[in-house]
Amino acid sequence: MEMRSGDTIVALSSGTPPSGVAVIRLSGPRVPEILQAVCGGVPEPRRLVLRPIGQDSLLDRGLVAYFPAPHSFTGEDCAELQVHGSPAGVRAILRLLTKLGARLAEAGEFTRRAFENGKLDLVEIEGLGDLLDAETENQRRQALARFEGGLSQRIDAWRHQLLDLRAEIEARLDFSDEGDVADALPDSFGDNILELQADIAAALASAEYGRIVREGIRVALAGAPNAGKSSLLNALARSDIAIVTDEAGTTRDVREVPLDINGQLYVLLDLAGLRDADSKAEAEGVRRARLAIEQADIVLWLSAPDIAEEDDALRRKASLRIGTKGDLGPSGDFDLTVSARSGSGLDALLAAIERLGQELASGEPALISRERDRLALAAAIAALTAAQQQLAAPELAAESLRIASQALERLIGRIDAERVLDRLFASFCIGK
Structure with missing residues (x-):
C-alpha cells in the first residue's frame, strides 16, 4: 500500500450511492483552503453548518463540519461534507475536491494516519x-x-x-x-x-472466549452419508444452501453457514458423511470432515432410522446425539429427534445449541x-x-x-509494527 503522508486525502466514507445521505471525508494540510474554495469559508470548528457546495457552479447543498488538528480522528485538519447520496452528485464533488489538490485515499489510510499521529494504537x-x-x-x-x-x-x-x-x-x-x-x-x-x-x-x-465471539462457535453436523445433515442445515438456515439428494456422498467439502442465535454467531459445518469411500474426491471430503469435527466447538451426531451407521469413535465424543427424519416414525435413544421436512424439533435443537454455546461464551466481552x-x-x-x-x-x-x-x-504497535500495518489497514474500507 503506497501512502504519502503530507498529502490531503479524500474519500466517500458512507455506503455506495444512491443513499439518503453521503458523507465525504477529507484529511490533511490543505483542508482549510479546500473548504474556503468549495464552501465559501471555513466553518467554526466542530459545528455542522449548512453550506452551498461547488465552485464555478452549485453542485449540491449540504452540512459541513471542520475538525482542526490535533483534535480530529486522524490528528490532522479534517472535514466532513454531508451531502445528498446521488451517484452523480458525489462523483461531481469528488472530482472538484481532487481538482483542488486532494487525492483519493487508499483503503484504511484515514485510520493509518490516526495511528501514525498517536490517536489510536494497533489493538x-x-x-x-x-x-x-x-x-x-x-x-x-x-x-x-x-x-x-x-x-x-x-x-x-x-x-x-x-x-x-x-x-x-x-x-x-x-x-x-x-x-x-x-x-x-x-x-x-x-x-x-x-x-x-x-x-x-x-x-x-x-483468549478462547474472545475467539469464539469474534469468529463464531463452530457447530459440526456429523454422521453417516444420507443421515440428513444437509437437509438439517437448510432447515436451520431457512434456505436451500446445501444440495440434497437421495444419493449418498453428495457433500464432498466442508460447507460453512453463519447463524445468529440471540446475538451470538454460530457457524454450522455441513460435512461429508463418514464412511470408507472408493472415490478419491469423497475420501478427501471424509478426511476434511474428520478434521473439522476434531476442531469444532460443538459436535451434533446425526442418525437416521433408514440409514445404517458404523460405530465411530467420533460419535461417542458428540455434544448431542440427534435423531433425524423424525417424520419417518419412531427412532432410537437420542438427546433430540428432529424432522427437517416438517420442522418438528428444530426450535428445541436451536435452544440446545444455544445452551451449549452459553457455556463456551458467557460473561463480559473478552479483550x-x-x-x-x-x-x-x-x-x-x-x-x-x-x-x-x-x-x-x-x-x-x-x-x-x-x-x-x-x-x-x-x-x-510501538515497535516492529510495519510488518502488520499494510495487511491490517488494507482490510479497511475506503474512507476509514
Missing part, C-alpha cells in the same frame, strides 16, 4: 476493524470494548509495572558502585514478577480475541518466567524483562 485499530465487521450483538460488544481502549489500558498497566521492575534491577547494574543504591534486590521483587505474570495469564485465559494477542501475551509470560528464574544473575533477568516489554510494545 484499538483492530477493535475498530472488528466493530465495522460485527454482525452479532456479542461481536459488537467485544469489538467496542477493544476499540474504546479496554485492552490498551491493561497493556499500559503491565508496561508500567515492567518499567518499574526494569528500573529496579537496572539501577543495580548501572550504579552498583554508588553508595545510595543497595546491592541486593528487595525480597518482594520476585513476588512482583509472579503477580504480573499471573495477571497477564488471567487475560490470556480469556483478547486474536492470534496476535495470544502470541504476544504468551511471549511476555515466558520472558517473565525466565526473569523470575534468573534473579541470581541480574544481567540475564534484566534482559528477560526487556524481552517481556518488547512483546507488549509490539502488540500495541
Whole structure:
C-alpha cells in the first residue's frame, strides 16, 4: 500500500450511492483552503453548518463540519461534507475536491494516519476493524470494548509495572558502585514478577472466549452419508444452501453457514458423511470432515432410522446425539429427534445449541480475541518466567524483562509494527 503522508486525502466514507445521505471525508494540510474554495469559508470548528457546495457552479447543498488538528480522528485538519447520496452528485464533488489538490485515499489510510499521529494504537485499530465487521450483538460488544481502549489500558498497566521492575534491577547494574543504591534486590521483587505474570495469564485465559465471539462457535453436523445433515442445515438456515439428494456422498467439502442465535454467531459445518469411500474426491471430503469435527466447538451426531451407521469413535465424543427424519416414525435413544421436512424439533435443537454455546461464551466481552494477542501475551509470560528464574544473575533477568516489554510494545504497535500495518489497514474500507 503506497501512502504519502503530507498529502490531503479524500474519500466517500458512507455506503455506495444512491443513499439518503453521503458523507465525504477529507484529511490533511490543505483542508482549510479546500473548504474556503468549495464552501465559501471555513466553518467554526466542530459545528455542522449548512453550506452551498461547488465552485464555478452549485453542485449540491449540504452540512459541513471542520475538525482542526490535533483534535480530529486522524490528528490532522479534517472535514466532513454531508451531502445528498446521488451517484452523480458525489462523483461531481469528488472530482472538484481532487481538482483542488486532494487525492483519493487508499483503503484504511484515514485510520493509518490516526495511528501514525498517536490517536489510536494497533489493538484499538483492530477493535475498530472488528466493530465495522460485527454482525452479532456479542461481536459488537467485544469489538467496542477493544476499540474504546479496554485492552490498551491493561497493556499500559503491565508496561508500567515492567518499567518499574526494569528500573529496579537496572539501577543495580548501572550504579552498583554508588553508595545510595543497595546491592541486593528487595525480597518482594520476585513476588512482583509472579503477580504480573499471573495477571497477564488471567487475560490470556480469556483468549478462547474472545475467539469464539469474534469468529463464531463452530457447530459440526456429523454422521453417516444420507443421515440428513444437509437437509438439517437448510432447515436451520431457512434456505436451500446445501444440495440434497437421495444419493449418498453428495457433500464432498466442508460447507460453512453463519447463524445468529440471540446475538451470538454460530457457524454450522455441513460435512461429508463418514464412511470408507472408493472415490478419491469423497475420501478427501471424509478426511476434511474428520478434521473439522476434531476442531469444532460443538459436535451434533446425526442418525437416521433408514440409514445404517458404523460405530465411530467420533460419535461417542458428540455434544448431542440427534435423531433425524423424525417424520419417518419412531427412532432410537437420542438427546433430540428432529424432522427437517416438517420442522418438528428444530426450535428445541436451536435452544440446545444455544445452551451449549452459553457455556463456551458467557460473561463480559473478552479483550483478547486474536492470534496476535495470544502470541504476544504468551511471549511476555515466558520472558517473565525466565526473569523470575534468573534473579541470581541480574544481567540475564534484566534482559528477560526487556524481552517481556518488547512483546507488549509490539502488540500495541510501538515497535516492529510495519510488518502488520499494510495487511491490517488494507482490510479497511475506503474512507476509514
